Amino acid sequence: MSIPAALMTGPTVLEPVVGKTDEMIVNLGPQHPATHGVLQIVLGVDGERVTRAVPHIGFLHRNHEKIEESRSYAQVIPYLDRMDYVSGLQNELPYCLAVEDLAGLEVPERAKYIRTAMFEFNRIISHLVWVGTYMLDLGAITPFLYAFRDREMALDIIERTTGGRMLPNYFTFGGVRRDVHPKFWQDLLDFLDYFEKVVPEYETLTVDAPVFQARSVGVGLLSQELAVNHGISGPNLRASGVAHDLRKDQPYDAYPELDFSVITRDEGDVWARSKVRMDEIYQSIDLIRQCAELAPRSGPYLARGRVKIEAGEQRYRAAEISRGQLGVYIHSDGGTGPYRSKHRSPSFVNLQIIPDLFIGQKFSDVIAILGSIDIVLGEVDR
Amino acid sequence: MGLLGSDRRPDNIILGKLDDLINLARSRSMWPLTFGIACCAIEMMNSSAPRYDADRFGFFYRNTPRQADIMIVSGTVNKKMGKRVRTLYEQMAEPKWVISMGACANQGGPFRQGYSVVEGVDKIVPVDVYVPGCPPRPEALLQAMLLLRDKVADPEKRYIPGTLMEADFDVLAEPGKDGRSL
């Protein structure tokens, strides 16, 4: 038995162009280990060169925005975790910031540092998944084993405080949901002491490895103008030489008190994007250490106050998560939940660039370029 | 174990059916399909990574459905993806088994009642083991794999080829303009 024909109206399939050499249509996904989820790309290939690329998304569309319309403000937070499931905690922050703005809540000092440390810690975890899976795509299995070994240790620390491994539902309006584990800061510092010695190993296996460099230098060039015009954000934008980082440009939580600089590279190729991510791991280590030093060890972790949002108020807030600018637009009608909440997910916007990056490249570089953009399909489709 | 518990004679002679022997062999080397859909896929990756290491039970991920024995549906299946899930299942060679991982694949999970979500992958493919959790921990997936292994080796629950479930394709249709068609 098979699927009824009426249901098989799939995405638009390209018609091959007959020219000097015949164009071949290659379908990538939605079940493909290197698409990091359920992404389909229909590629037109002329010999080794990619002539056309049409991405199809929506295979993981879970009607987040419709469900959020029927939930109260606090009930929305667990859904946010499931958008970018690789760095679950980070998704909650822009939404919490927006609701805090609308309701006029002040976050206590200690909660700010806890949130910032958790936020940066999740960046490390997310970049570890990127190292592992990206290198797996390119044929190296060792970095995957190393990265997931260290990620487990990091998840343990998050689990000790929040009770959840990946999707902890921890941030809330005006602070965090519960106090950190008594040994939280010590655990963090111990982990970082260990981890700092391991990151050079990753660098040897990735950005410093001649095999990787041969596949990545000069591949998938993204110019500064194109990146800005397409709204690309995160490491992809910074690797094209634009020093835009919301942690610096629109600081939230404890970032104004922390000392750091925006990491940029001018090359704009696959290697530069990888290098920026590796450097960001070091930066996150440094930022968490600063948080651990500055954070008050006692005091409230949650603001006392009520969330009440008047009719007609609206807010767009964004934060710099590991993939770029995650924004949320909340429109209120005075009810106990958002009238409309739209999520501007970085992967959704970053993925738009792939036809521009793919066309003219070698077919075997497609996977290298796609992996370097670092997308999460849960966030693309929402 | 089914085979070892059957008619045993001296000098290590075991009398049994060849099917049981084959099933025992199968259960010790089950190859799941690398088929991550959503959040659970990250925990699925974790289960084959260091610390959990599903490889030690003979679970080794294959990238193509032609070489796979198990499909682990790890995440929310929506109406657009439902057809692909069914196609992949039909592409797998028999015998084949399905693990439904996480609340979404079991019954829709937190995204239940939406306009685009299939409320349970068992409407499309026959499921052998359900793993609860959102997402389930890697240990839970390992337990599901071991349960499936026992099921495969058990002569009482022998796999009968060619008995594919009729899928309920209505669940993949567009909801009505003024409401749901379900």
Add this chain to the structure above:
Amino acid sequence: MSTEAAINLEDLPTLRQQTICGEKVYQLEDPTAYRQLCERLLAAGYDFPQCLSGVDMEYGLRTVLHLRRLSDQAELTLWLDVPYDRPHVPSVSDLWGGVDWHEREAYDLVGIHYDGHEDLRRILLEDHWTIHPLQRRYDTGGYLIPDWQAKPWPDWDAIAKEKEEAARKAAEAAEKRAAAAKAKAAKAVKPKEGEGGAKKPPLSEVKKTSDQVAKPKAAQTADDLTKIKGIGAHYVALLKEQGITRFEQLANLSDDEAKRLEEKMNFKDRIAREQWREQARALQEGKS
């Protein structure tokens, strides 16, 4: 703002500017001017497209465009409302490549048509589907009904006040009774504690202020109420409806009056929280 002045916006018809929650919002009522405005904004350096959302406003569909200027990190919000029967908006995906998929998503889920978009296909749902699920009139068939929206917020202020009064008992209870009696202006006030009574202004004074509120003297010119922190253009209009246009009126509001005003205008507790009266008094003194 000097940067805002650099964009010539005067000749654009039906453009309104307002500040909502500290965000500068441009609202357009005519789609023809939208494209023109966007071109000028791009020329004025708003180079980074942040977000484009479609919102069903229940009287029409709204496109919300969030832009950012990377040179000085200025943010800008643009609203454009179109009616249900003519949901056509000019596409700006050729100006900012980043809104390309956002427009497709708004078309897919909300049903706004972006004229001039190169490839306006459904993006998340399947090509042959016809529903626009994020429209409010899309009936989910009994599921996902926003019942939370229908419920009003609990009146936390009242709850807190009740608790407070229960603790303070007699004195406060008497004051409450007196206030209730006064508001109704029916029953006789039962003065129990001198302290509680002294706080209240005499009945005649309350009447006088309420008369003032109801009928402001035409001779007195209106003050710029937006100078008070917390009052935006929206609230100025609301206050004007209640007859309040001058600092003096705000400053002289009694507790009772303020409460009634808050109830009428549906902004609980705001007058006290943002200290409108104190601010108004300071501004009044500064003026005179």
